Every structure is written in structure tokens, then in C-alpha cells.
Amino acid sequence: MSRKRWRAVKEIRIADVARLAGVSTATVSRVLSDPDKVRQKTHDLVMEAVRRSGYIPNSTAQKLRTRRTMNVLVIAPRLTNPVFAEILRGVDDELTQSGYGIIIGNLDNRREREARYVDLALSRQVDGVLLLTGYIPENGARSMRDSGLPIVAMCAAIHEDGIPNVVVQDREATRKAVEYLARLGHRKFGYISGTVSSIIEVERFAGFQEGIAAAGFSQEDFVRWEGSFVFSTGVAAAEAFLQMKDRPTGIFAACDESAIGFIKRVRTERIRVPQDVSVIGFDGIEYADYTEPTLTTFRQPLHELGCVGADVLLKLIHNQMKPEDWSIRLPVTLLERETTGPVLHKDYKSLRRSKV
Template identity: 90%
Template sequence: MSRKRWRSVKEIRIADVARLAGVSTATVSRVLSDPDKVRQKTHDVVMEAVRRSGYTPNSTAQKLRTRRTMNVLVVAPRLTNPVFAEILRGVDDELTQSGYGIIIGNLDNRREREARYVDLALSRQVDGVLLLTGYIPEKGQRSMRDSGLPIVAMCAAIHEEGIPNVVVQDREATRHAVEYLARLGHRRFGYVSGTLGSIIEVERFAGFREGIAAAGFSQDDVVRWEGPFVFSTGVAAAEDFLKMKERPTGIFAACDESAIGFIKRVRAERVRVPQDVSVIGFDGIEFADYTEPTLTTFRQPLHELGRVGADVLSRLIRNEMKPEDWSVRLPLTLLERDTTGPVLHKDYKSLRRSAV
């Protein structure tokens, strides 16, 4: 029976190859890692032995000796959110090029899970950490940075010494969203939040408030619905929205998923989008182009974000960071699609369609 099949595979060590080639282990090691250091003839003999024995170096032994694991940890708040999947793709594209492995840390929106991954970092299983999460620090909680490992923050900016930031311009974009809605004639606003306690949410809401102020409105003109970055948050927000007498007409959702949930729910009650209510999302996930109507949203340069973050991390690991790269803030693109439009509500006289 084959139950122990893989146990029976004989492990080939560098010493076996050395013996087979009639050289020392040092020479074999050199052939494999620094071929210029050996004679061509020796090289060929060793390579032949490697080939015939099917030798592959044991990477754990290499890691121990070289003190480099060639692994990085990527901590994401939730895997099923396409935003993180897309960022991860960028990270993957950049890092596997340079031989790094990616270990994923999935919090599934539960902050307390972070502890496991702090352990991972502390036990030196990885050379660096890419944080796609970011929470407002709680005292007493052991955090990633206690590990002393190189960290790159890719949530909204963490202003902390020694931690580079690779983020998008959330705050500016959110402010811009409000201005955009205001230009369309909206006067009462709704804000569907993201995960409370997350720095991203703090930033986006701050931008939103700035926008409200800049456009000359009072914070009282704003309704805020709270919840994590998921569909159901939008649905719940919509439930509340539907109960209101004086409904807001311009809604900003801190992520596409909740925007989509919101729209789906209100449309089920014959609220028209964008005629009765305009909705603008945030992220630019692929799916947002397949909803009906297609979602107006800010597109994050997700893949690039991942690449850049990974690049910064690998430079940080190699101690090759240039000071000007310590904070990268990528711009977002407003995708004007079909869930936003001028106010048509009876309260308002001028339709200002020209303002679109």
C-alpha cells in the first residue's frame, strides 16, 4: 500500500551529492550558489551529480544558516474581499519574482486573530511583514512591530518611526466624493462606514467630514451607518434609510461591497438609483462593473499598490530604502458610472443636469 509512499522517498543531502561527485560539500554548495567560484570542470561534474541524484537543497537548513527565510507575511483583514485578493496578486507578482514565499494571515475581520501572526513574526518565520490591516492601537496588545521585523503599512497611513507607508489617498478621495455629490445638487448625505476601529475607516470618515465642511454643509446634514466592510453593512444601512422620512440623496459607501448591498436593497423597494438616491462606492472592484446600474466608485490601483508595497518591503529587508520612498500615496480614479446623478427630488427646483 502506498500509505507511506512519501516517507520512503530517500532524502538526498548535500553530502550525498558531494560523495557522488567526489568533492566536498563546500564545493557543491559553491557550485549551486556561486558558480564563478569553481572551475568549469568541477562545475560540470557537480551539476551532473546533482542532476543524477535529483538533489534539491533543503531550504530549512539554508534558512537557518543564512538567517534569511525568504518568506514574508501578508496580513489581510478578510480574504474574500476582492480588494485584498487583488492587492495580494500584486504582492505575489513582485515577490515571487525575487524568490520570496508569501504566508497569508487572514483576520476574517476579527482583530484578535492578529496575535497568531505576531507569533509567526516573533518566531522568525518571515523576513518581513506587509500589513493590509491597521487598527487604532489598543494598549496592552502585543503588536506586530514588537517583533522588530521590517514592516510596511498598507492600510491607511500609520505614522510611526521605521514603518514605511504605501497607501492610497483615501482622505482626499473621500473629500472629493462629497464635493462631487454636492456638485450634483445633493444636500443631505449618507455615509456607510467600514470596519470601526480600523485606521482606513477613520481616514475615510475624516475625509468625508472635511468634504462636508468644505462644501459648506453642517455635520448634521449627514447620516452615518456603521458596520464592517461587507455587503450586509450596506443592506443594513438601506433598511434604516428606507425608514427615514427625510432621506439623504447622496450616499457615500466606504467600500464597493456595502455600496452594492445598499443599492440592491433599496431597489427592491422601488427606490430608483440614481433618480431617487445617488450612491458612490470606494475600491473599484471588478464586480462593480457588473451590477445594475454599474457602480460609480473610486478605483484603487490595487495591483500596483501590492507591487509597490512588496517592492518597498523587499528594499526595507535589504536595507536599501531611500528616505523619499518612506511614504508612498497613490492616487485614486473616480469612475463615473450609473449610480450617481443630479438630484431629481421634488424638494429641489433646479435639476442641474448640466452639472454632471
């Protein structure tokens, strides 16, 4: 009844407009998509009919005929993670400018949900895919690539032919993190991991290990706490940390959220940051500017990452891609702030060694 009032408005088709303007559907279509192909007078006539009828083309029919959906799928591990939200902003800025829409595939940290989005991509609902995830092995990426769908891997270097990577220098950054902590006098380290099965975590941890080796330390000089890219991983790591007898003094967290979780937890036990323990994060999310003390972290160029990734994907879609431009690694910058400092606490002096 009242429900009926706002339902079932008659749809206006291109044929209706054509009839109204007294021309063929072909002409209407041309006016709308390629206006210089028609006479000015006809153009005006048609536009008037379009206006009067309130015609809006049915995009599904357009998609079917033109074989372009003007949509891109973005698969992200977790939307509540500000890192992905920020990247998505960059992607959005770039794509909407080119008239593309975004379909989001949110895995919500459950990897098995990836399959559904791979299906969505394979059913040609999208013209391309931006992969903000990367698991090992990368089956999803591979099957999409094999179906001829343009893909760009972001946030994870997928080493597959035909899949460009647009990533940050994770490995270099974590290596530098260890160097930085070592330079401050730290001799025992902690590593709070991200999602263990993700390629990005593998990269970061590899960089960490490289840094450990480069600074002259060994596998015994650090502990690794496994988890995922969330606050609670930091809390759990802190619990483990608090149980230790020889506590590390230099902590690296694979993301800012776990760094923040760690700090919050240890401070409730009267452990001071950075006097008792230094913490360095990764990502440079906005929250990290508002913690106390302000988090030392690596700032990723998230918005830029999104823009560049989207741009590469568009080039791929339009076949304007040269292989040599394929892989891009953006630099991250260390923000030295308040959660890191030289080793101070006397209890830790005994831990110093003669290395480096």
C-alpha cells in the same frame, strides 16, 4: 501498506551529492550558489551528480544558516474581499520575482487573530511583514517594528517611526466624493462606514467630514451608518435609510460591496438609482463593472499598490531604504458611472437649502 509506497522516500542530502561527485560538500554548495567560484570541469561533475541524484537543497537548513527565510508575511483583514485579493496579486508578482514566498495571515475580520501572526513574525519565520490591516492602537505593528522586523503598512496610514506607509489618498478621495455629490445638487448625505475600528475607516470618514464642511454643510446634513467592509453593511444601511422620513439623496459607501448591498436593497423597494438616490462607492473592484446600474466609484490602483508595497518592503529587507522614500500615497480616480446623477425626485426639492 499501499500507504507506505509513496511515503518515506529517502532524502538526498548535500553530502550524498558530494560523495557521488567525489568532491566536498563545500564545493557542491558553491556550485549551486556561486558557480564562478569553481572550475568548469568540477561544476559539470557536480551538476551531473545533482541531476542523477535528484538533489534539492533543504531550504530549512539554508534558512537557518543564512538567516534569511525568503518569506514574507501578509496580514489581511479578509481574503474574500476582492480588494485584498487584488493587492495580494500585486504583492505576489513583485515578491515571487525576487524569489520570496508569501505566508498569509487572514484575520477573517476577527481582530484578535492578529496576535497569532505577530507571534509567527516574531519567531522569525519571515523576513518582513506587509500589513494590509491597521487597527487602533497598532500594538502588533509596534511590537514587530521593535523587534527589528521590516514592516510596511498598506491600506492604513500608521504613524509610527520606522514604519513606511504605502497607501492611497483615502482622505482626499472621500472629500472629493462629497464635493461631487454636492455639485450634483445633493443637500442631504449618507455615509456607509467600513470597519469602525480600522484606521482606513477613520481616514475616509475624516475626509468625508472635511468635504461636508468644505461644501458649507454641517453635522446635521448627513447620517452615518456604521458597519464593516461587507455587502450586508450596505443592506443594513438601506434598511435604516428606508425607515427615514427625510431621506438623504447622496450616499457615499466606504467600499463597493456595501454600496452594492445598499443599491440591491433599495431597488427592491422601487427606489430608483440614481433618480431617487445617488450612490458612490470606493475601491473599484471588478464586480462594480457588472452591476446594474454600473457603480460610480473611486478606483484604487490595487495591483500597483501591492507592487509598490512589496517593493518598499524588499528595499527595507535589503537595507536599501532611504527614509525620504518611505511614505507613498497613490492617487485614486473617480469613475463617474451610472449610480450617481443630479437630484431629480420632486419630493426632495423641499429639502434644498440656500447653502453653497
